[in-house]
Amino acid sequence: MKRILLKLSGEAISGSKGFGFDEATVVGVAKQVKQIVESGVEVGIVIGGGNFWRGRTSNTIDRTKADQIGMLATVMNCIYVSEIFRSEGMMTNVLTPFECGSFTKLFSKDRANKYFAKGMVVFFAGGTGHPYFSTDTGTTLRAIEIDADGIYLAKAIDGVYDSDPKTNPNAKKYDTVSIEEVIEKKLAVVDMTASVMCMENHMPMYVFALNEENSIVNAVNGTFNGTVVTVS
Secondary structure, eight states, X not given: OOEEEEEEOHHHHTGGGOSSOOHHHHHHXXXXXXXXXXXXOEEEEEEOOTTTOOSOOOTTSOHHHHHHHHHHHHHHHHHHHHHHHHHTTOOEEEEESSOBTBSSEEOOHHHHHHHHHTTOEEEEOSTTSSTTOOHHHHHHHHXXXXXXXXXXXXXXXXXXESSOTTTOTTOOEESEEEHHHHXXXXXXXXXXXXXXXXXXXXXXXXXXXXXXXXXXXXXXHTOOSSEEEEOO
16 A cells, blocks of 8 residues: 555544544554554545534534534544644644635645655545535545545444444444445445445445554554455
């Protein structure tokens, strides 16, 4: 792997609290990413906003405005996590698809490539910049744009199952599954738009549990217990 896109859920960086930030969790992520960067792999990161905002929670809020709040939640997350990464000795930059004053830089592929060439970890905040598109879709879009070798999905669950393991104790976990099967069976690895984009652009995904020891390092090294979503 030369370049990867790591997707962290907002819930993942909130630790056991389920809301806001958990510094110990983020420091643990930073230490792992530092190992990966020092091995020569370029790392881009997308973070969801679920630790602050879970979509439209009230019918009094317009869907577009609710999605905009969610985009801002991802910006807050990326700025915070970026600073933790810097405290661990890494260089970082945060890119957004819309202007955020001096908080972030405006996304372009050329700018991202320039930062990667300087050894920086690049955070892609703000989703696609448009409503009705999830962070999953933003993740896939950025991975394709930056020519990543794969998307690494650090989740609360340790892979892809044929049904919800929380409600079905007999749910079967896949070691590997094709993107076509993911779409056909609606396995919800990422949302449908993102799944189709992965299929059409031949972007593999690696799904694993963030809370397992050295999970990110192991996933990138191919020695993990998660699920590989293959593309033809």
